[in-house]
Amino acid sequence: YKVKYAPFKDEGNNIAGLIIVFQDMTNEHKLDNMRKEFVANVSHELKTPITTIKSYTETLMDNGIDNETGKMFLTVIDNECDRMARLVKDLLQLSNLDYKKTVWKKEEVSINKLLEDILLKLEFAFKNKNHKLELNIKELPDIVIDKDGIEQVILNIISNAVKYTEDNGTIEISLTDENNFINIKVKDNGIGIPEEDQKRIFERFYRVEKGRSRELGGTGLGLSIAKQIMEAYQGQIVLNSKFGEGTTVEIKIPYEKV
Numbered sequence: 609y610k611v612k613y614a615p616f617k618d619e620g621n622n623i624a625g626l627i628i629v630f631q632d633m634t635n636e637h638k639l640d641n642m643r644k645e646f647v648a649n650v651s652h653e654l655k656t657p658i659t660t661i662k663s664y665t666e667t668l669m670d671n672g673i674d675n676e677t678g679k680m681f682l683t684v685i686d687n688e689c690d691r692m693a694r695l696v697k698d699l700l701q702l703s704n705l706d707y708k709k710t711v712w713k714k715e716e717v718s719i720n721k722l723l724e725d726i727l728l729k730l731e732f733a734f735k736n737k738n739h740k741l742e743l744n745i746k747e748l749p750d751i752v753i754d755k756d757g758i759e760q761v762i763l764n765i766i767s768n769a770v771k772y773t774e775d776n777g778t779i780e781i782s783l784t785d786e787n788n789f790i791n792i793k794v795k796d797n798g799i800g801i802p803e804e805d806q807k808r809i810f811e812r813f814y815r816v817e818k819g820r821s822r823e824l825g826g827t828g829l830g831l832s833i834a835k836q837i838m839e840a841y842q843g844q845i846v847l848n849s850k851f852g853e854g855t856t857v858e859i860k861i862p863y864e865k866v
């Protein structure tokens with residue numbers, strides 16, 4: 609606790625008492641720690657690709673590397689650059705969300721069409737892992753939303769389902785509406801998330817398995833961005849998971865009919 613105090617006086621200017629303020633520091637302390645942890649995470653995430661790029665370029669600069677090996681090295685460097693670009697893009701987006709600088713465009717959108725487009729973008733990923741897609745889609749009237757924001761949330765969630773499910777998995781996607789909400793549910797029968805990790809899963813950079821996430825090209829920021837976008841929308845995002853059985857992520861978007 610931080611303690612501050614000041615005397616107060618009555619009408620006759622006599623000291624009548626003392627005001628004492630106890631300020632709870634635990635929250636401030638927590639925030640400070642979170643900030644430090646965040647900077648440490650960002651530095652670490654950037655350090656890894658930089659180290660790789662540096663060592664590969666150094667080897668390339670040595671003479672005696674044949675063309676084929678050289679190409680292979682360049683591919684690695686290219687991939688690491690892409691990783692850094694993804695990370696910086698996600699960080700910038702989080703920073704914009706933090707400073708409320710994101711400009712929400714409200715436009716008339718068919719959520720059915722939006723979902724279709726997203727699935728088209730992920731078609732290759734689905735085929736690549738031979739996942740089965742089960743759809744339960746209700747035809748909904750157009751709504752007014754920020755298309756890019758919602759698209760990113762849905763894309764993140766479905767690509768996580770694809771990524772964290774072993775080959776030949778099943779991913780169920782449903783689109784319904786209830787009361788004043790649009791409800792999108794993405795259910796996979798993938799690796800699942802251990803219970804002790806579930807409460808931290810929306811934190812920035814929190815990952816169950818760092819190695820696996822990295823290998824799959826993840827930044828560890830997808831779910832935290834999704835959560836922040838949903839909050840800005842007064843929407844909800846809820847994750848339920850059973851380790852070894854699968855995960856369900858549900859988002860609820862408040863309805864603004866056209």
Ligand code: ADP
Binds near residue numbers: 773816822827
């Ligand atoms: P990442 O870029 O690592 O995928 P996210 O923020 O999207 O970052 O997700 C955070 C972590 O949550 C992932 O690293 C993974 O451990 C876990 N996760 C997310 N979605 C799923 C899912 N559908 N099944 C299993 N684990 C998941």
